Amino acid sequence: MIRSFSRIVALAAIVTIARPIAASADPPAYDDAGMHFTAPADFEKVDLPAPADPTGSDDSDGPTPVAAFTYHRGRTDQRVITILVARFDGLVDQFDTAHAAEERKGGDTFIVENKKTTLANGMPAYYLKVSAGATAGQFTERYEYLVCDGTRSIIVQYSGAAGLDANVAKAALSTLYVVVYPKHRP
Numbered sequence: 001m002i003r004s005f006s007r008i009v010a011l012a013a014i015v016t017i018a019r020p021i022a023a024s025a026d027p028p029a030y031d032d033a034g035m036h037f038t039a040p041a042d043f044e045k046v047d048l049p050a051p052a053d054p055t056g057s058d059d060s061d062g063p064t065p066v067a068a069f070t071y072h073r074g075r076t077d078q079r080v081i082t083i084l085v086a087r088f089d090g091l092v093d094q095f096d097t098a099h100a101a102e103e104r105k106g107g108d109t110f111i112v113e114n115k116k117t118t119l120a121n122g123m124p125a126y127y128l129k130v131s132a133g134a135t136a137g138q139f140t141e142r143y144e145y146l147v148c149d150g151t152r153s154i155i156v157q158y159s160g161a162a163g164l165d166a167n168v169a170k171a172a173l174s175t176l177y178v179v180v181y182p183k184h185r186p
Contacts, residue, residue, distance in 0.1 A: 016085035018041045030083055034149040034181035037156060039069040039081050040172050046070055055181065056085035063155060078161040079174060090155035095153045096126040096146055108132055121176045123147060127170075131162065143169035151181035 025114040028045040029038040040043070049163060056064045063084035071075040071079040096114070102146045103109050113129035126146040139162035147154045156176050 007114065007185050010081045023038060032066070034151070034153060034179055035083075036175070036177040037067070037083060038175040040071070042082060043069040043079075044073065045171075051085075056087050062086070062151070071165055076161065079158065079164075079172075082155075082157050082159070084155040084157075085152045087151065089151060090148065092124050092126060092146060093147050099126075099146055099153075099155070103130060111181045118140070119176055120174065121177050121179070123149075125178075129166065133162075143173065145173055145176055147176070147178045149178050149181040151183070154163060 027038050027041055029036070030042050030045075031037075039112070040107060048065055049066055051064045051066050056066075063086040065082055065084050067083040069081040074133075093116075096116075100111055102115065103111055108134040111128055112131050113127075115126045117125055119125050124147075128142075128143065128144050128146065131139065131144070138179040140159060141164045142157045142159040142161050143164065143166065144155055144157035147156075154180050156173055158172050
C-alpha cells in the first residue's frame with residue numbers, strides 16, 4: 001500500500017536540494033480543507049510543487065508530499081518535517097496496520113514505538129518512532145503521526161540523524177490539527 005521508506009529517502013533528497021521559500025513574517029505553515037500545521041519558527045518551508053489532487057494520490061506510487069520544512073538544511077544536524085497524504089477512506093487503525101506492514105518490508109526499518117493517541121483537537125491518531133539505516137551505515141530516526149480524515153491517510157513526520165530528542169520531536173509536531181475532510185471539496 002505505501003512505499004514509505006524509498007519515498008521518504010527520495011523526498012529527503014528533494015528537500016536537501018530544493019530552495020526554501022523566501023523568509024516572511026508568517027510562521028512556516030501548511031493549511032488545507034482538512035488539516036492545519038505550523039512548523040516551529042526556526043524551520044524554513046520548502047518550495048514543493050503543488051499536488052495535482054489535494055486529497056492525495058491513489059497510492060500507486062506512495063503518498064504525495066504536500067509540504068516540507070527544514071531546520072539547518074544540509075548540516076549534519078538537519079531536521080525535516082514532511083506532510084504526506086494519500087487517498088484512504090478507512091479508519092486510522094486500518095491505516096496503522098497497513099503502514100506498519102509496509103515499514104517492515106523496508107528491511108532495515110524498525111518501528112521502535114507505536115502508540116494510539118489523539119491530536120490536540122481530539123482526532124484519533126497513532127504516534128510512532130521509526131529507526132532506519134542499520135545496513136546502510138547511516139542511522140536515521142523519524143517520529144510521525146498517522147491520521148485519517150475520512151478521505152485521506154496523513155503522515156506528518158519529524159526526521160533526522162539518529163539521536164533525535166523525543167520531546168523536541170513531539171513539540172515540533174504538536175500543532176497538527178486534522179478534521180474530517182469536507183466531502184464536497186475536490
